[in-house]
Amino acid sequence: MAKEDEILKTFMAHPLLREVYGLNENSLPNSIEEGMKSEIPIVLAITNIVKGVQRKPITSDNDLQRQVLAILNNKVQ
Amino acid sequence: MIIKELIISNYQCYYDDKKFEFTRGSNIILGKNGGGKTKFYEAIEWLFSSNNRDIDELISKKKLNLASPNDPFKVGVEITFEQGEILNTVKKYFTVQKKTDKNFTTTNVVYEGIREYENGERDTMDGAALLKDIFPAKNKLYCMFKGESDLNILKNNDALVNLINLYSKVKHFGPYAEKGRVFREYADKAIEEAAKKDKKIEKRYKELDFEINNLQGKLNDKQIFLQTKYKEKRTLEENIQGVEKHLDNAEAVETIKTRIKDIDEKKKRLENSIDENYTTALFDKNWFLIYFENIQKEFSDKVVALSNERRKQQREFDREVGIKEGEKRATVALFRNVVPLPNDIPSRAIMEEMLSDEICKVCNREAKIGSDPYNFMLQRLNEYILTQKPVLEEEEEGDKIELFKNNYTSRLVNLEAAIDNDLIKVRSIYQTIKDQLEFNQERKNEIDELDRKKDKEIEDLENIIGSSELGQDSLAHTFKNSKGWQRDLTAVNIKIEEYEKSVSEMRKELSPKKDEKEALDSKSVSTYLTQTRKILRDIETIFEETKENKYDEFVKQLQKTANDYLKKINVGSFTGYIEIERRVFNKEQIVEVNLMQDGEIFYHPNTSLQTSMHLAILFAISEMTKIEREECYPLIFDAPTSSFDPIKRKHFFEVLGDCNEQTILLTKDFTDRSENTPGLLYSEEFVNIKRNKAILIRLEEPFDDEILSTINTQVINL
Structure with a gap:
């Protein structure tokens, strides 16, 4: 398993996603590719952050922030 | 490699x-x-x-x-x-x-x-x-070790983080926590700015903002103080445990030193009480009179004899005077009413002639020697001769004639009586000297006894110091320090309790204010903004907690592996166990590695145990990181x-x-x-x-x- 997928999976294993967002194993991605397809704002945001940090060229903090906020604003609305 | x-x-x-x-x-x-x-x-x-x-x-x-x-x-x-x-x-x-x-x-x-x-x-x-x-150069710290002291690789707070960053996959989770925080702060700021634009809540919002910031600042300060006190407490406990093994000796030394001081003081008092200035006492206290009684006795005898003699003479004298007076009176009675002849009739020469002839030629009667007529004539002659002698004034005064003109004897008698009275004092000199000598000797004996006690105390002191790793001065310092540290520890514990209470109260105070601010946010700001912030807050939590969990897992595993190695190195001997405690304060990772014994920190294990603990941690790190890291480095x-x-x-x-x-x-x-x-x-x-x-x-x-x-x-x- 790629390091980025491993990291994403670790984050997805956090109980908060189950307890607060009611997500189950099926709705949680196993890889960046799967995560990028998610419709769940928090999952998509986390996947984007992991991708931005792990994949080269590394996305700058400002770009990543804009990217994440755009996703969230869009999905939440 | x-x-x-x-x-x-x-x-x-x-x-x-x-x-x-x-x-x-x-x-x-x-x-x-x-x-x-x-x-x-x-x-x-x-x-x-x-x-x-x-x-x-x-x-x-x-x-x-x-x-x-x-x-x-x-x-x-x-x-x-x-x-x-x-x-x-x-x-x-x-x-x-x-x-x-x-x-x-x-x-x-x-x-x-x-x-x-x-x-x-x-x-x-x-x-x-x-x-x-x-x-890489930073590897050297974890790969090359000179002597036993170099082996303590976790001695600095940042050592574990450096290690993790060098060798462990846990390092990959570090940057996310930071990003999560930055994104959430951005969302907070966006909401705050939007909320401030709502005039209806502007005043209250500003008040809350000020109060929360103010309270948060105070809370942060208090938490910093609290951490400082925790650190202080650990240092004090470490210090106290460090001297604990010397404390018995230190206390014993202190006790002995106090006893020696007491002995010295007693000895000084005793020495001061001894008065051996006998020469001065000989004169100042009249001790030289110790044998005066014999002299006084002789003097007294002489005075008594003299007094007796004087009285005897006086009595004789008084008798003589009495006789003369009697004779005078008898003569007067004999020739009562008759005028006696003058003393010079017969003349001296006639009287001497008649006495020589033994014949009274006045009455023409024989007057043999020894007979009354002869004695009568002799008396008349003597009386005449006596009247011819020069007469002294006093004698002329008759009654005023005294045997002793001055009263020296009486004065001597009085003096003797006075001295006799003082003899009580003289007689007590012997006892005084005896008492003084005995007193001095007793004090000297007591001093000798104190000297023996002191020698014994010094011997005990030397034995304690000889058996201790510390010298006398260090033991004295240890005792003082230990007492001081105990006092400080009590004070620190009180302070910690006080700060913990303050922190808890501040948190309680802060919570409703934050809730109120959040409620105002919800009222005045678009839902999507608050929703976004909520998600970003949750992302921050996920990132932060995941990182913390990873670090904790690493530390837990490190602790377990280290303890396995500790047991392997110390087969059959007591080791205690290694506890690696990690906490985060002020974004700083604090790692404390301790050897534990019966649930308490064993601050001062011997060098061998300490070395085996450091080696066990080192081997554990090496074993754990060789699984995770891409490269393996030799240990020298x-x-x-x-x-x-x-x-x-x-x-x-x-x-x-x-x-x-x-x-x-x-x-x-x-x-x-x-x-x-x-x-x-x-x-x-x-x-x-x-x-x-x-x-x-x-x-x-x-x-x-x-x-x-x-x-x-x-x-x-x-």
Whole structure:
């Protein structure tokens, strides 16, 4: 398993996603590719952050922030 | 990665080229003190360091001595790392050109690097850059250990984080927590700015903002104070435990010192109470009168005798005077009414004639000697003669005539009586002197007894000090410090309780204010903004907690593995257990490694136990990180087990070979040759020591240990 997928999976294993967002194993991605397809704002945001940090060229903090906020604003609305 | 080969050339005690070939697993280099172990370690340190000063000191004196002028030679270290199928060789050296016996020149230090591939192709590279690439400088802290003190790799707070960042996958989670925080702060700010635009809540919002910031600031300050107090408490507990083993001795010393002081004071009082100024007392207190009573007796007898005599004489005198008076009165009675004849009738001559003739020629009667008529005539003659004598004034006064004109005798009698009265005092002098002498002697006896007690106390004191690791002054300080630390600890505990209460109250106070602010946010700001912030807050929580969990897992595993190693090294002996505590404060990772005993920190284990604890942690780190890291680095130890006994040493070497891909260990152990096995170059104990490779280094004989130019270390593969 790629390091980025491993990291994403670790984050997805956090109980908060189950307890607060009611997500189950099926709705949680196993890889960046799967995560990028998610419709769940928090999952998509986390996947984007992991991708931005792990994949080269590394996305700058400002770009990543804009990217994440755009996703969230869009999905939440 | 392992070190495959090391060549030390003309470097200090290593004359010419000395090659060390190493293998995977444990490589043990045996060498007596002064044989070249430390120089071996320093040669590797020099290779890794960028310090190129004082290189003249590095030149082998033997080489310098034997080299011909104008025949240059190299001084340096060459190391070959095996990385999979690739061999990386780095040389660091300088060239020496001898001019005369006392003069030589050196070139600059140069690095050379060669990378040799599996197919035999070789690339020449910048040696310094190659070294940096294959063995980063910060690795040295976790790979090279000189002596036992270097082994405590977790002594600094940042050591664990550095280790994790160097070797563990946990490091990958670090940046996310930071990003999560930045994103959430951005969302907070966006909401705050939007909320402030709502005029209806503006005032209350600002108030809340101010109150929350103010309270949060105070809370942060209090938490910092609290952390400081926790740290203070630990230091105090450590200090107290550190002196605990000396405390009994320190208290005993203090008690004895107090007793000695009491003895000295008592002795001083006794000495002051002794008055032996007898000469002064002889006069000031009239002690010289001690035998005066005999003199007084003699004096008294004489006075009494004198007084008796005087009275006797007085009585005689008084009687005589009385008789005369009587006679006068009788004569007057005899011739009553008759006028007596004058005294001179008959005349003196007639009277003398009649007496001579024994005839009274007045009445013409015989007057024989002794007869009344004769005596009558004689009396008349005497009376006449007496009347013819000159008469003294006093006699003339009649009654005023006294036998003793002055009353000296009475005065003597009075004096004698007065002295006699004072004899009581004189008689008490003997007792006074006796009492004084006895008193002084008793005090002297008491002083002797105190001296004996003091000698005994001093002996006890010396015994305690002799059996203690600390001297008398240190024990005294220990006692004082300990008392002070105990007081400080009580004060710190009170402060901690106070701060904890404050922190708890502040949090309680802060919570409803934050809730109110959040409620205002929800009222005045678009839902999507608050939703976004909520998600970003949750992302921050996920990132932060995941990172923390990963660190905690690592620490937990490290603790477990370390304890496994601790048991392996200390088979059959008491060890306690290692506890690695990690906490985050003010974004700073704080790591505390403690040896625990019965649930309490064992602050001052002996060196051997301490070393085994550090080695256990080191081996655990090595084992854990070799699973996770991409590269494995050799561990190099110089004399890490000086405090170990043979049993512990054996267990240590059993562990050593398995804990890392490669270890190189220098030790003076096992160098005593056995008499039973003369063929062996090492002790019999080493036969049973687990190792993958053993090398002996020793000085080539003959040599003079005071002449460096005779020194050359030999390298013998065992």
